[in-house]
Amino acid sequence: MKTLAALVFGICATAAIAATSAPALRAQIKAGEAIYSRCLACHALAYDRTGPRHCGLFGRHAGSVKGFPYSEAMKKSDIVWNAKTLDRFLANPTTVVRGTTMTYAGITDAEERRDLIAYLKHVNDTPECKQ
Amino acid sequence: MSFLYSVDETVAPNPRRSFLGQSGLLLSGAAVALLAGRDALAASKGGESSVADVRILNTALGAELEAISAYQLGAESGLLQKPALDLAVTFQGHHKAHADLLQKTIFKLGGQAVEPKKAYTFPTDKLKSQADVLRFAAMLEKGAVSAYLGAVPLFGNRELAQAAASILGDEAMHWAVLRNALGEAPVPSAFMS
Numbered sequence: 001m002k003t004l005a006a007l008v009f010g011i012c013a014t015a016a017i018a019a020t021s022a023p024a025l026r027a028q029i030k031a032g033e034a035i036y037s038r039c040l041a042c043h044a045l046a047y048d049r050t051g052p053r054h055c056g057l058f059g060r061h062a063g064s065v066k067g068f069p070y071s072e073a074m075k076k077s078d079i080v081w082n083a084k085t086l087d088r089f090l091a092n093p094t095t096v097v098r099g100t101t102m103t104y105a106g107i108t109d110a111e112e113r114r115d116l117i118a119y120l121k122h123v124n125d126t127p128e129c130k131q
Numbered sequence: 132m133s134f135l136y137s138v139d140e141t142v143a144p145n146p147r148r149s150f151l152g153q154s155g156l157l158l159s160g161a162a163v164a165l166l167a168g169r170d171a172l173a174a175s176k177g178g179e180s181s182v183a184d185v186r187i188l189n190t191a192l193g194a195e196l197e198a199i200s201a202y203q204l205g206a207e208s209g210l211l212q213k214p215a216l217d218l219a220v221t222f223q224g225h226h227k228a229h230a231d232l233l234q235k236t237i238f239k240l241g242g243q244a245v246e247p248k249k250a251y252t253f254p255t256d257k258l259k260s261q262a263d264v265l266r267f268a269a270m271l272e273k274g275a276v277s278a279y280l281g282a283v284p285l286f287g288n289r290e291l292a293q294a295a296a297s298i299l300g301d302e303a304m305h306w307a308v309l310r311n312a313l314g315e316a317p318v319p320s321a322f323m324s
Contacts, residue, residue: 039277040274041277050193104278105280
């Protein structure tokens, strides 16, 4: 009986979290989109510019977009991009990958990094990145 | 649009000649900073700090070269009417001046400047009107402000940081004028990030 109660409580709690997390996630994505405007001098989602494209970012090895002229530092960084590695890199790119050509001081605010990463993750599932 | 008249006034009666005079004034801050630091730059050539500075300058140069190409696309698109067309030509001239200064500084530091790409990718399928072109340009300029803002603290040489900040100010003015042209608040906030 205790097990059943715990199970029911667990399901309810999970549902409650899911119900509140969806709007929160939407808010993060929206905030992240605004933060992404800072990246638009060098990056685009679907094509390479001064920096490489962001479509397909998650799960991609750093320095692996075919034809993009990465720094040796980035090619040798042995990073696979995910929320954790992006969070670390975006906080201080030139310290995390010494010699990177992403010569940007970084986003010091952890919430801003979270929102930007949420946006990047979201857009990777949109038609713009699926073409 | 009332903006267009105000822009027209700033570049009339001869937009091109007027621009050339203005751009000289706008760039003088950066140019002076670099000229003043020339001996120091030459002395620091090859050091770890100057290698890092060259890397920053080259990233900026790459973006400036793309901006020149983007404005060329806009100017040749047939979508821009005067005086918006004059704006594009004026701002392209600023980016050419930035690129020239960056190239010379990289050389002074003993570095190798990046070359323009043979071809740039732009979202031409989304540029159907003058407003689209101006919005695209505004997006690039806003990004450039953020990029320089993120680069300034990284310079080992403070004179280079000052020069980069001078370019940042110019990019911010571009962004504000383009926003105004689009009927948006030219300066939407007290701070940039």
